[in-house]
Amino acid sequence: xxxxxxxxxxxxPSPWQRTWRAFRxxxxxxxxxVLLAIFVIFAIFAPLLTPYGANEQNIDGLLVPPSWMGNxxxxxxxxxxSLGRDLFTRVIYGCRITLGSxxxxxxxxxxxxxxxxxxxxxxxxxxxxxxxxxxxxxxxxPTLLIAIIIVAIFGTGLVNSMWAITLALIPQFVHHTRxxxxxxxxxxxxxxxxxxxxxxxxxxxxxxxxxMTEMLVVQGxxxxxxxxxxxxxxxxxxxGAQSPLPELGAILxxxxxxxxxxxxxVALPGMTIFLLVLSINVVGDGLRSALRKRVNH
Amino acid sequence: xxxxxxRYSILFVLTLLVLAVMSFSLAYLFPGDVLANLTGIVPxxxxxxxxxxxxxxxxxxxxxxxxxxxxxxxxxxxGYSFTSGIPLREEIGIAMPATIELATYSMLMAxxxxxxxGYYAGMRCYSSSDYIINTTSITTYSFPVFWFALLLILVxxxxxxxxxxxxxxxxxxxxxxxxxxxxxxxxxxxxENKRLAFKDAMSHLTLPTIAIGAISTASIVRITRRxxxxxxxQPYIAAAMSRGxxxxxxxxxxxxxxxxxxxxxxxAIQITTLITNTMIxxxxxxxxxxxxxxxxxxxxxxxxxxxxxxxxxxxxxIMLTITVDMFNRLIDPSRExxxxxxx
Numbered sequence: 001x002x003x004x005x006x007x008x009x010x011x012x013p014s015p016w017q018r019t020w021r022a023f024r025x026x027x028x029x030x031x032x033x034v035l036l037a038i039f040v041i042f043a044i045f046a047p048l049l050t051p052y053g054a055n056e057q058n059i060d061g062l063l064v065p066p067s068w069m070g071n072x073x074x075x076x077x078x079x080x081x082s083l084g085r086d087l088f089t090r091v092i093y094g095c096r097i098t099l100g101s102x103x104x105x106x107x108x109x110x111x112x113x114x115x116x117x118x119x120x121x122x123x124x125x126x127x128x129x130x131x132x133x134x135x136x137x138x139x140x141x142p143t144l145l146i147a148i149i150i151v152a153i154f155g156t157g158l159v160n161s162m163w164a165i166t167l168a169l170i171p172q173f174v175h176h177t178r179x180x181x182x183x184x185x186x187x188x189x190x191x192x193x194x195x196x197x198x199x200x201x202x203x204x205x206x207x208x209x210x211x212m213t214e215m216l217v218v219q220g221x222x223x224x225x226x227x228x229x230x231x232x233x234x235x236x237x238x239x240g241a242q243s244p245l246p247e248l249g250a251i252l253x254x255x256x257x258x259x260x261x262x263x264x265x266v267a268l269p270g271m272t273i274f275l276l277v278l279s280i281n282v283v284g285d286g287l288r289s290a291l292r293k294r295v296n297h
Numbered sequence: 298x299x300x301x302x303x304r305y306s307i308l309f310v311l312t313l314l315v316l317a318v319m320s321f322s323l324a325y326l327f328p329g330d331v332l333a334n335l336t337g338i339v340p341x342x343x344x345x346x347x348x349x350x351x352x353x354x355x356x357x358x359x360x361x362x363x364x365x366x367x368x369x370x371x372x373x374x375x376g377y378s379f380t381s382g383i384p385l386r387e388e389i390g391i392a393m394p395a396t397i398e399l400a401t402y403s404m405l406m407a408x409x410x411x412x413x414x415g416y417y418a419g420m421r422c423y424s425s426s427d428y429i430i431n432t433t434s435i436t437t438y439s440f441p442v443f444w445f446a447l448l449l450i451l452v453x454x455x456x457x458x459x460x461x462x463x464x465x466x467x468x469x470x471x472x473x474x475x476x477x478x479x480x481x482x483x484x485x486x487x488x489e490n491k492r493l494a495f496k497d498a499m500s501h502l503t504l505p506t507i508a509i510g511a512i513s514t515a516s517i518v519r520i521t522r523r524x525x526x527x528x529x530x531q532p533y534i535a536a537a538m539s540r541g542x543x544x545x546x547x548x549x550x551x552x553x554x555x556x557x558x559x560x561x562x563x564x565a566i567q568i569t570t571l572i573t574n575t576m577i578x579x580x581x582x583x584x585x586x587x588x589x590x591x592x593x594x595x596x597x598x599x600x601x602x603x604x605x606x607x608x609x610x611x612x613x614x615i616m617l618t619i620t621v622d623m624f625n626r627l628i629d630p631s632r633e634x635x636x637x638x639x640x
Contacts, residue, residue, distance in 0.1 A: 028432075133308055140618045141611045142573040144588070148595050152603050153326045229441050233577055236443050237592060252444065259451070266451075270444035278439035285435060 015294065019214075022290035029286020035279035043096040050089040051075075054246045058084040063262045078268050081251075082258045087265065091272050094248040097241065099276060101162050102227035106220055109166045113173020114216070118204055120174065121181025135174050143168040143230050151239045158231075158247065161240030165230045169223050176219050177212065184208050214291050221284030225277050232273050248273050298627070305623040312615055320608040321366050327600050331355065334600040337379045370608075376601040380594075385605050388590065393609060394477025395465065396586035399505055400575045406510035407517045412560075414514075415521020419556070420548065422526050430518065437515035442574045446508040446581045453504060460504050463583035467501075470494040505582045509574045513567060520563045521556070528556040558629050565621040572614055 013021065023029055042049060052058075058080060065072040066079040066087075078087035120131040147164035154160045184190060184207070193207050234240030235249025243250055248269050255265025327334045332346065335353055340346035350356050354365050369375070375385040418430040454462045465479050466472060472482050472494065479502075483494045528534070529552060537547050576588025583589065587610055594602040 133312075140569055140615050142569050142576065142614060144573045144576050145591070145607060145610055148591055148603065149323070149607055151595055152598070152600070153323075153328070155328070225439070232441055233443055237577070237580065239592075239595065249441075249443075256447075263451070266444075266447060270441065270447070273441045273444060274439055277441065278436060281435055281439050 018294050019287070019290045022293045023286050026286050026289070028282060029290070032279045032282025032286060035275065036283050039095055039099060039276055039279060042092050043099045046092050046096040050086075050092050051077075052086040052089045054090055054093040055085060055244055056089075058086070060084070063258065063265075065262070066264050066268070069264075079262070079264050081255060081265050082262070087251075087268060090246040090251055091248070091269055093246040094251055094269060095272065095276065097158070097246060098228055098231055098235075098248045098273070101158060101247075102165075102224055102231055105162045105165050105227045105231070106169065106223045109169035109223065110173055110216060110220060112166075113170045114177045114212075116170070117174040117177025118181055118208075121178040121185070122200055122204070132178065135171050140171075141168075144233075147230075147234050147239055156239055156242060158235075158241040158245065161231060161234040164234070165227050168230070169227065172223060173216075173219060176215055180212055180215055181208055184211060218284060218288050218291065221280055221287060225280040225284065228273070228277050228280065248276075301623065301626055305619055305626075309616070309619050312619075313612060316608055316611050316615070317367060317370065318363070320604050321363050323604045323607070324600070327603075335376075337377075337601075375605045378594075378602045379599040380597045380602075385602055388602070389587065389606065389609050391474065391477065392585060392587040392590040393613070395479070395584060396572075396575055396579065396588060397613075398478045398480070399502070399509065399579070399584060399586060400571055402502060402506045403510035403513055403575065404571060406506060407513035410510075411514040411517030412521050415518045416525055416553075416556070418518065419522040419525025419529070420552075422522070422529075427522075431522065434515040434518040437511050438519065440512060442508060442512055443577050443581060445511065446505070446578050449504050449508055450581065461497075461501050465501055465585060466494065466498045470497060505578050505584055508578050508581075509571065512574060513571055516567060516570075517560075517564070520560055524559045525552060525556045527559070528552050531555070558625075561625040561629075562622065565618045565625070568617050568621070569614060572610070 023033075058076075061073075061076065061080050062084045063082060064076045064080045067074045067077050069079075072079060076086050076088065078091060080086055081090070116131075116135065120128060120135075123131055143165060146167050147161055150160050150164040150167075154163075181204075185203075190203060190207055193203055198206070231240060231247070232249035232252070235247040236253045238250075238253060241247035241250045243254060251269040252266060252273070255262070255269060259266050324335055325331055330339070332349055332353065332355060333339050335355075336349060338349065340349055347356075354362050357365075373386050375389070377383070378385055378388060381388065414430055414434075418427045421427050450462065453460045461467070466483075470483075470488065470490075470493075472479065472486055472488070475482050475485050479498050480495065483491060483498055486494075488494055534547060534551055537551055542550070572588075575586065576591070578584070579586040579588040580592050587606065591603065591606045591610070593599075594606060
């Protein structure tokens with residue numbers, strides 16, 4: 001008697017493996033992922049990778065040009081700023097602060113947004129109406145305005161700007177969670193679980209949440225790119241991170257004073273923000289099309 | 298139809314009420330003495346303090362104070378700015394149209410360039426021209442708006458000297474503000490060299506509009522492209538093809554309008570981003586708009602200005618968002634009935 005089972009012969013990739021295969025097939029998405037990975041490594045191992053301290057001044061070398069320019073030196077790869085601080089070190093630390101605080105912001109916003117959205121999606125009647133519309137309508141307020149109000153109440157600082165951005169990001173998560181929960185609640189498998197006697201909490205954790213992770217990952221990348229830009233923008237406007245702190249926006253605004261003498265002080269931090277956001281967007285885009293391909297096939 | 302209108306008006310009024318409550322409570326949330334925050338005067342003695350409290354009704358209950366605050370808002374007495382001493386209503390009356398003007402032109406630019414490009418890319422999806430458009434849009438979309446504006450200033454104003462650096466119009470022209478929109482004001486005015494003034498105002502407008510508009514254009518291209526691709530994959534397109542309609546007929550009769558519907562609600566979300574970008578770009582170009590004004594107010598800790606300015610800007614954004622959403626609800630019959638007003 002032949003010893004084989006038809007079902008064990010074939011390899012069935014899990015949904016995430018299939019997504020990863022579709023993602024890997026796109027070269028642009030992979031390039032973005034590699035770039036993002038480099039940024040993440042820089043952010044995590046910043047103290048090991050940088051030759052100087054973030055606020056260490058070299059008084060003999062003010063405004064040294066980057067190493068690829070004629071009178072630059074290799075001891076300062078990206079040159080130095082007006083206080084003689086090594087720009088490469090500051091940019092690496094900047095990635096750490098900007099990307100790290102953006103990541104924390106997104107995680108907090110996601111936690112709050114998903115819980116509120118799940119509540120709003122499961123409620124019915126007038127309560128649902130209130131739970132739906134007020135967050136939506138109130139959170140149409142621009143991020144910068146929320147940040148200005150928070151700064152007026154609590155003062156400037158990186159943490160306060162993070163709170164402002166969290167507040168601005170929550171409604172997106174509420175909105176997407178709510179519409180997803182609503183559409184899932186109408187499907188047959190939820191009715192089946194209901195007939196099995198599952199309560200709302202069980203319905204949410206066992207049935208809806210696993211179906212929501214993909215949406216959350218995609219929304220998370222979108223929110224991450226928004227958060228990076230906003231944290232840098234608030235740092236640039238002096239409403240967020242304050243000057244000695246190496247945050248990319250704050251470094252850019254410091255460099256603005258010496259634009260004529262040392263344009264690399266504006267160009268390089270700005271370029272870093274741009275590449276960081278670009279890599280996040282490319283990865284998010286690749287992930288979205290990979291998920292779409294998986295669902296379509 | 299009337300029910301939808303009623304529902305949206307209730308939503309609008311309630312939201313404005315909540316905003317007014319928030320704006321009212323800000324006076325108590327700002328650090329420091331409430332009286333000093335409201336008036337800018339630190340009372341020298343108890344008598345003066347008592348008199349001021351009576352004048353600003355701080356001795357009454359919060360509810361009474363709130364009603365008086367609402368009354369003041371409606372009658373147009375919005376208080377005075379700490380820094381300039383000018384009535385806030387006047388300052389906002391000048392700053393707000395400047396922002397709306399800039400945002401409108403950027404949005405127009407985004408629509409005029411973004412939607413056709415999006416259609417083109419969507420109709421030729423996964424071809425090389427589509428990849429080029431898509432790559433350009435994702436790159437533009439990733440630009441931090443303040444850095445992009447700085448680059449424009451560095452290249453076009455400082456290196457090439459093609460465009461002015463800041464402001465709305467050269468100081469040589471004295472344009473009477475009627476509508477608050479500089480281009481309309483110039484056309485309405487009786488200046489001798491209208492044409493020159495118009496050209497000057499246009500050259501001031503160009504760089505900020507491009508800085509804001511490029512990013513909006515990029516996101517509109519992406520939204521439109523996606524929506525066109527989705528519409529193309531619908532079964533009714535296959536049905537139309539099997540009936541033997543030509544490509545042009547399918548595009549004009551089926552895809553064009555159906556692809557436009559999902560774009561509208563997504564554009565409502567864009568308004569918030571647009572206003573934030575406008576506010577940031579204004580500070581870089583010293584554009585005398587509400588964003589620049591609010592950021593100056595926060596640098597000076599001008600609390601009455603912040604309080605009213607916040608209310609004004611958020612009311613504007615919410616009014617726009619709710620109007621777009623309502624319009625979308627009215628023209629789109631496919632939106633499910635039980636799904637109520639949402640932004």
